[in-house]
Amino acid sequence: MDIKVEKINDVVLVVLAGELNMDNSNALREVFKKSLKEANKKVLVDFEKLSFIDSSGIATLIEMFQNLGKISGRLCLCNVNKKIIGVFEITKVHKLFGIFASREEALKNI
């Protein structure tokens, strides 16, 4: 998986490409830890180029959701494909995150 991070105003944008799974969820966790350390409250994860997620990837997102909650922050996702949305719905975690159809819409509403 490839991870790119940039800051857009007060939002940390994390762009993922490839597959988020047990092999690389720690790399994403490290990106999230760094963002928390810098006290960023708004994190947007762009899933446009992400084709697969497993339960460890879901757990990593939930961990970040909880950590952001502690500082009144927000975790949003955008460009999530239909299959991954299906995985979120099966596990009911879609209720936790703000999920937006596009990056622009997410940046406006986060």
Add this chain to the structure above:
Amino acid sequence: MSPLTTTTIIDEKIPSRLNLVSGFIAAVVRKLENLKLAEEVVFDLKLCLHEALVNAVKHGNKHHEHLTVHVLIKADHHQLLMEVTDQGEGFDAAAIPNPTADENIMASHGRGIHLIKSMMDKVTFLNDGRTVRMLKVFKGGS
């Protein structure tokens, strides 16, 4: 599944190492390409095999490398069967908490079996939980 028309796609034992799981699954997915399945079906099979293998290595064989995980995958024109068997102590699948319950929604683990049960058409635990048998029925030409 008719034994006359069934093709064995995989019948392999792999060591209990998590770093082998992704590569093994990538090889399985390449073999599935011959079946010309819908992309959505391949996604389901891949995720369920991934979760079953990780469970077998972590919770079944408890990472003991001398123990293996047996993966058997068979298919015919109508359905595909995956069996993942570990050499551990077994477990009671019915005792696994529902990860979608409000009190478990934030849990850091425990979603794998729920995903498998939701994405496959029939899931059976055999051999005191050491084997998970997962059946996917192809619909509408997938």
